[in-house]
Amino acid sequence: MSSSLVHLSVGGRPCDIEFAWIGTDDSRVTAHTPLLVFLHEGLGSLSMWKGFPQQLCFAAGVRGLVYSRPGYGRSTPRPHDERWGLDFMHVQAREVLPALLAALGVDSRAEPPWLFGHSDGGSIALIHAASFPERVAGAIVMAPHILVEEFGLVSIREAREAYRSTDLRDKLARYHGDVDSAFWGWNDIWLDPRFPTWTIESMLPAIRCPVLAIQGHDDPYGTMEQIEGIARRAPQTELLKLTTCGHSPHRDQPAAVIAAAKRFLSHALTT
Numbered sequence: 154m155s156s157s158l159v160h161l162s163v164g165g166r167p168c169d170i171e172f173a174w175i176g177t178d179d180s181r182v183t184a185h186t187p188l189l190v191f192l193h194e195g196l197g198s199l200s201m202w203k204g205f206p207q208q209l210c211f212a213a214g215v216r217g218l219v220y221s222r223p224g225y226g227r228s229t230p231r232p233h234d235e236r237w238g239l240d241f242m243h244v245q246a247r248e249v250l251p252a253l254l255a256a257l258g259v260d261s262r263a264e265p266p267w268l269f270g271h272s273d274g275g276s277i278a279l280i281h282a283a284s285f286p287e288r289v290a291g292a293i294v295m296a297p298h299i300l301v302e303e304f305g306l307v308s309i310r311e312a313r314e315a316y317r318s319t320d321l322r323d324k325l326a327r328y329h330g331d332v333d334s335a336f337w338g339w340n341d342i343w344l345d346p347r348f349p350t351w352t353i354e355s356m357l358p359a360i361r362c363p364v365l366a367i368q369g370h371d372d373p374y375g376t377m378e379q380i381e382g383i384a385r386r387a388p389q390t391e392l393l394k395l396t397t398c399g400h401s402p403h404r405d406q407p408a409a410v411i412a413a414a415k416r417f418l419s420h421a422l423t424t
């Protein structure tokens with residue numbers, strides 16, 4: 154998908170954000186067609202979604218907005234001497250996403266968008282929905298994090314070693330203008346000695362919108378507790394547990410994810 158850049162000021166700092174609209178060539182889509190905003194994983198970007206957003210938006214008959222967070226893709230890189238804080242996902246959810254929507258003319262008060270988040274993007278979607286409950290129509294989250302499990306930190310340590318000693322860096326460089334900015338921003342904070350205390354569990358009861366939470370049984374970064382914990386605190390949550398599926402359900406089980414998301418969106422939009 155072709156992308157553009159929009160200039161923002163976040164926390165008093167200038168930032169360019171890479172973004173792309175989806176569905177503008179679909180005859181079913183109008184200015185009032187529901188909007189689905191895609192939030193990528195911790196090492197993802199706009200281009201790393203590949204064709205999935207288009208496939209989902211076409212199947213569900215909705216518009217889409219895909220973007221790269223600061224530090225990723227073609228968006229402004231993270232300065233190499235800057236370390237993210239434990240609140241880095243809260244900053245994305247409460248400052249960057251609202252600023253981006255406003256800059257692109259999305260009136261989330263009048264027509265709240267839907268959110269589709271993967272991994273860190275799923276956590277950001279949940280934080281945004283809890284922080285601005287009246288501005289989110291619904292959320293679909295895949296492999297989200299609501300707390301830190303040692304099980305997942307093992308895989309993040311392995312990713313650090315792979316980045317240093319294998320071709321992982323070269324593979325990721327296809328999707329990021331500054332691949333070191335993207336990788337070390339994510340890896341350093343997740344392996345910060347303070348990060349095991351990170352949790353968003355207490356925020357979840359504030360979410361009012363419908364939620365679909367998806368998790369693979371073979372996810373090396375998290376257990377089923379990540380989505381079961383959402384359902385306990387936000388009872389309107391539906392769960393989808395996928396077999397033969399790792400950390401990226403949209404890549405491992407795309408047909409199942411699209412079918413579930415389409416049904417979820419269709420039901421919520423007609424009730």
